[in-house]
Amino acid sequence: MQKYSVFSLVKNAISNHQNWDLAWKDPTPKKEYDVVIIGGGGHGLATAYYLAKEHNITNVAIIEKGWIGGGNVGRNTTIIRSNYMHDDNALFSEFGMDLWRRMSQDLNYNVMFSPRGIINLAHSDAQMNTYARRGNSMRLNGIDAVLLNREEVKEIIPMADFSENVRFPIFGGLMQPSAGTARHDAVAWGYARQADDMGVDIIQNCEVIGFDVSAGKINGVRTSRGDIKAKKIGLCVAGSTNILAEKLNMTLPIETHLLQACVSEPVKPVLDKVVTFGAGHFYISQSDKGEMVMGGDLDGYNSYAQRGNLPTLQHVLTEGIAMMPFLSKLKMLRTWGGIMDMSMDGSPIIDKTHIEGLYLNCGWCYGGFKATPASGWTFAHTIAQDRVHELNAGYSLNRFNTGHLLDEKGLGTKTWIS
Amino acid sequence: MLHIKCPHCGIRSQNEFSYGGDATIKRPELGKEISDQDWDNFVYNRKSLRGKHWELWQHLSGCRQWIKVQRDTATHEIFKTLKANEEIS
Numbered sequence: 001m002q003k004y005s006v007f008s009l010v011k012n013a014i015s016n017h018q019n020w021d022l023a024w025k026d027p028t029p030k031k032e033y034d035v036v037i038i039g040g041g042g043h044g045l046a047t048a049y050y051l052a053k054e055h056n057i058t059n060v061a062i063i064e065k066g067w068i069g070g071g072n073v074g075r076n077t078t079i080i081r082s083n084y085m086h087d088d089n090a091l092f093s094e095f096g097m098d099l100w101r102r103m104s105q106d107l108n109y110n111v112m113f114s115p116r117g118i119i120n121l122a123h124s125d126a127q128m129n130t131y132a133r134r135g136n137s138m139r140l141n142g143i144d145a146v147l148l149n150r151e152e153v154k155e156i157i158p159m160a161d162f163s164e165n166v167r168f169p170i171f172g173g174l175m176q177p178s179a180g181t182a183r184h185d186a187v188a189w190g191y192a193r194q195a196d197d198m199g200v201d202i203i204q205n206c207e208v209i210g211f212d213v214s215a216g217k218i219n220g221v222r223t224s225r226g227d228i229k230a231k232k233i234g235l236c237v238a239g240s241t242n243i244l245a246e247k248l249n250m251t252l253p254i255e256t257h258l259l260q261a262c263v264s265e266p267v268k269p270v271l272d273k274v275v276t277f278g279a280g281h282f283y284i285s286q287s288d289k290g291e292m293v294m295g296g297d298l299d300g301y302n303s304y305a306q307r308g309n310l311p312t313l314q315h316v317l318t319e320g321i322a323m324m325p326f327l328s329k330l331k332m333l334r335t336w337g338g339i340m341d342m343s344m345d346g347s348p349i350i351d352k353t354h355i356e357g358l359y360l361n362c363g364w365c366y367g368g369f370k371a372t373p374a375s376g377w378t379f380a381h382t383i384a385q386d387r388v389h390e391l392n393a394g395y396s397l398n399r400f401n402t403g404h405l406l407d408e409k410g411l412g413t414k415t416w417i418s
Numbered sequence: 419m420l421h422i423k424c425p426h427c428g429i430r431s432q433n434e435f436s437y438g439g440d441a442t443i444k445r446p447e448l449g450k451e452i453s454d455q456d457w458d459n460f461v462y463n464r465k466s467l468r469g470k471h472w473e474l475w476q477h478l479s480g481c482r483q484w485i486k487v488q489r490d491t492a493t494h495e496i497f498k499t500l501k502a503n504e505e506i507s
Contacts, residue, residue, distance in 0.1 A: 242466040243468055252463060253458075256468075302471055304468045305491075309494075310419060311431075344461075401455075
């Protein structure tokens with residue numbers, strides 16, 4: 001594989017960039033693989049990469065209905081953080097933060113990881129107390145957390161509304177300085193390019209029609225491009241998990257919901273942090289191009305449409321303007337939607353299933369992008385070793401049955417209410 | 419925007435309603451032997467169909483009644499609405 005560097009850039013500039021290698025191939029599916037990963041999104045591509053890199057399993061296929069990186073890895077608001085209170089979430093996410101810091105070098109692909117910090121704003125004394133508690137939990141798990149008072153927040157984000165007579169005054173905030181953003185498409189493409197180089201077949205435009213299961217074991221998958229045999233199959237299709245689960249006669253603790261995001265026209269640099277509104281659900285950052293990248297609530301009803309409705313967008317942006325009034329002057333450039341696996345406790349599932357050789361990676365709710373490397377790493381371990389790693393032990397499928405829920409936000413089974 | 423026909427009030431905009439999830443889920447009957455799996459299915463497990471989906475909505479900013487709505491989860495088209503006590507046929 002051609003290594004990307006300043007030298008290869010100069011060399012290819014001389015030939016007018018006509019001689020770059022393809023970043024990944026377009027193979028015809030083989031009859032059989034050791035492992036088949038269904039879903040060519042960030043998590044699927046990362047899983048294949050870590051199967052090859054960490055476990056030397058390279059006879060792997062990724063099958064993707066559309067094109068790789070066309071789902072939620074290309075539709076998120078690129079936020080990366082590990083500001084969780086519960087140990088299972090915190091340790092998993094912080095493991096991921098380490099992978100993020102090394103990712104550009106590991107993948108030889110600039111994922112533009114920008115650890116600019118995230119601030120969760122607090123709007124009451126009670127909220128400051130819960131943030132202090134969460135911050136302390138984070139620090140006990142080795143994650144950086146700083147509790148900011150009103151003046152300190154004002155120093156960092158003076159454009160927020162600090163006037164006297166607002167409905168939700170800013171009392172302070174909880175900052176994770178090492179959190180940040182990354183170029184989401186580059187993450188998918190970087191993983192794809194390296195996985196392909198190590199021998200993984202990336203098979204696009206290949207829809208799963210059914211599964212070949214007998215005597216409680218998985219034998220293969222039926223696709224629009226023929227049957228493919230495999231003793232191990234990993235499901236990595238957040239957003240479409242319920243559709244594939246139905247083909248397996250499984251009913252999962254997941255509802256599929258729609259989440260919208262939007263960007264404004266580009267403006268000069270104004271915001272160098274990720275900021276979330278504490279009195280509702282709104283988050284904002286500024287992209288390198290200058291666009292304000294914003295998101296918030298789910299549309300709130302089951303949906304497979306990758307587009308949203310205006311009432312939710314209006315609601316979310318009302319919160320944004322309450323937090324940062326200057327946003328009302330900006331024009332909207334684009335809005336879009338993606339479909340989420342909303343699990344019943346707000347935490348993901350990375351586990352084996354009752355079918356031998358079938359592995360499940362789903363339920364990412366809003367938090368899938370930041371988890372991409374850790375999810376791929378632990379899912380690869382789960383598939384390769386046929387047992388869960390301690391990092392994803394808490395993300396078990398049977399926790400709903402046993403009552404060991406990971407209810408980070410305390411929303412119960414109505415995670416879509418938010 | 420969705421336009422939902424409340425069986426009590428007529429066509430109203432989505433803004434007046436709040437969502438209540440799958441309308442076909444039935445609570446395990448009282449006084450019967452109920453397995454953990456039955457509770458699991460009632461509390462957590464959902465089919466979350468792509469296509470026609472019966473779901474509960476509450477006309478929160480209107481008559482405050484719970485209603486049943488049959489909606490396509492891929493196109494958002496609404497086919498039928500029923501009062502809460504009417505059975506899905």
